[in-house]
Amino acid sequence: MTRVLETDLYQPVKTYLEARGYQVKSEVAAADVVARRADAPPLIVELKTGFSLALLHQACARLALSDDVYVCVPRQVGRSSYKALLANVKLCRRLGLGVMTVRLPDGLVEVHADPGPYSPRKSASRQRALLREFDRRQGDPNKGGTRGKIMTAYRQDALACAIYLAEAGAARGADVAKATAVPRATRLMADNHYGWFARVTKGVYQLTDEGRNALPKAAVPVAKTL
Numbered sequence: 001m002t003r004v005l006e007t008d009l010y011q012p013v014k015t016y017l018e019a020r021g022y023q024v025k026s027e028v029a030a031a032d033v034v035a036r037r038a039d040a041p042p043l044i045v046e047l048k049t050g051f052s053l054a055l056l057h058q059a060c061a062r063l064a065l066s067d068d069v070y071v072c073v074p075r076q077v078g079r080s081s082y083k084a085l086l087a088n089v090k091l092c093r094r095l096g097l098g099v100m101t102v103r104l105p106d107g108l109v110e111v112h113a114d115p116g117p118y119s120p121r122k123s124a125s126r127q128r129a130l131l132r133e134f135d136r137r138q139g140d141p142n143k144g145g146t147r148g149k150i151m152t153a154y155r156q157d158a159l160a161c162a163i164y165l166a167e168a169g170a171a172r173g174a175d176v177a178k179a180t181a182v183p184r185a186t187r188l189m190a191d192n193h194y195g196w197f198a199r200v201t202k203g204v205y206q207l208t209d210e211g212r213n214a215l216p217k218a219a220v221p222v223a224k225t226l
Helices: 007-018 053-062 079-094 124-136 153-168 173-180 185-191 209-217
Strands: 023-028 031-036 043-047 068-074 098-103 108-113 197-201 204-207
Touching: 007 023, 007 031, 007 043, 007 068, 007 098, 007 108, 043 053, 053 068, 053 079, 079 098, 079 108, 153 173, 153 185, 153 197, 153 204, 153 209, 173 185, 173 204, 185 197, 185 204
Parallel strands: 043 068, 068 098
Antiparallel strands: 023 031, 031 043, 098 108, 197 204
């Protein structure tokens, strides 16, 4: 497999910019590519064989010279590469940088984002979901930065129901809800997301073996305060 070099990107970028009326020169001062058109501010392109923190640092430093700064990398193929490109484009937009890619087999240059101020639109629904989870969760049962099974408010509620059933045996959903202060206990046990509950009769549930095995792993109160 032929190794890709930064210099492989230069000619396609030069050709692309010249076709749009720019005069283009490489390695001017600290910049990989500098393009000028009439009296407009310079357009700067930083070339790299892939996205990296060093590339972003380099490009951000060029913003002291011009507002029109692009990063340029080879265009990769494949679904995972495309998803990574979208994520990097989003990051570059937040930094005020433009993004170009070069398809090396035929030299096609694509501009995925232009430089400029970026103000991400806030998602009110996602913010409400975040605060709802925060308010419903008991204590702080997780360690920040963990990459394992997260103790969510939903899981805490399910564990509270399971612990009650382990002590009381089969019970009506209404009784479980009252004893554990989990208002949605009946719905939660009916949904049986974790496989911990089994329906005995209408509205009555008992703990499964899987649910019983989950109990020693839980570090939650036996029941919530009424």
